[in-house]
Amino acid sequence: MTATPSDLLSRALDAPGEPPLRPLPLVVAELLRSLDAPPRLAAHLRAVHDVAVELVDWVRDHHPALAVDRDGVLFGAATHDVGKTLHPDELAGPGSAHEEAGRDLLLSHGFPPALARYAATHAGWDDPAVTVEELLVSTADKVWKDKRVPDLEDRLVKALSAASGREPWEEYLALDDLLTRLGSDAGRRLAFQAQFPVHG
Template sequence: MRLDLNADADEALVLLAQLGARTRLLAHHALVLQAADAISLAFNALTVPHDAQWLRMGAALHDAGKILHPHEEHESGTAHEAAGQALLLKQGVPAHWASCCVSHGAWQTPGLALEPCAVALADHLWRGARPADLELRVIDLAAERAGCSRWQLFGALDDAFEAIAADGPARLVAQRRTLSTLEPMQ
């Protein structure tokens, strides 16, 4: 399966499964995708211009390198980042989507756009984590895109991020429950 520019996030998840992604990794990507969708909805409500497809594809593909480095599913590590980008490029995934494998871990890089930073944020919010410096970076980039000040968006985006993070513990419980029933079958 190849992903062209008209592909959607469900197709990206199918590609990851075909490449050997384990159930745990696919579940993680689906949960990050939920958080990314909620961020996109918040941007839409505030009329923040953004590439919703890029945000969805980035969320669906960001940890692809963990197929090659499965120990990083439960251990800290960055080897999966460059490996994921190379794996996706080898599969013909457009370079701007494959770059999410590296950018989600390097969100502090100067000049990084709103969408990769929002994917990095979704990768935290899905489980209930709220990294203040990353949230402020996303708010500042969103304000820049919308042509307004940080403070014009801060309250609404802070509330949106809180709502997404508040569902994190329930997502973790649901993920554990699902994985406990599926993993013995793998």
């Protein structure tokens, strides 16, 4: 019996995954179900969210003086590509129409601007006004597939160094160890995502 789009979406949201992936926040999973989101998108959001948990918890443990909105980062990672429900062609190819569309979609569903912004800013980490939270969402969106972006990492290192008072090179070495470890599971996360179709 062929799985229905709803079955595939439920599996993308609920299957344990390998490596085991944390579930998305309940409010996000409910939103994706209500939107009949592409199963591939749900799987991708889970992978990025899972990496974001590791990143933000590492920052909390290693930089306790740095106030980071953990819930904001996790919501941002879990919804950063939600605009691809309206632009599913951007799941399989390039495009940025999903960014503003995602923010507007979240706003239209009653989410506050402080949370909806991540959908629009996750690719704009080079903006001078970018926050540490936005840098963490952007980093999670790269390292989940073991993509390293030196300029993005430099921005994050500067923020960490400013908060800790340690030298940037010390912060870089610590962050590099974390990102290398997270990147080592990229193949399995990519395989999990690839199990699900772009279209339901």
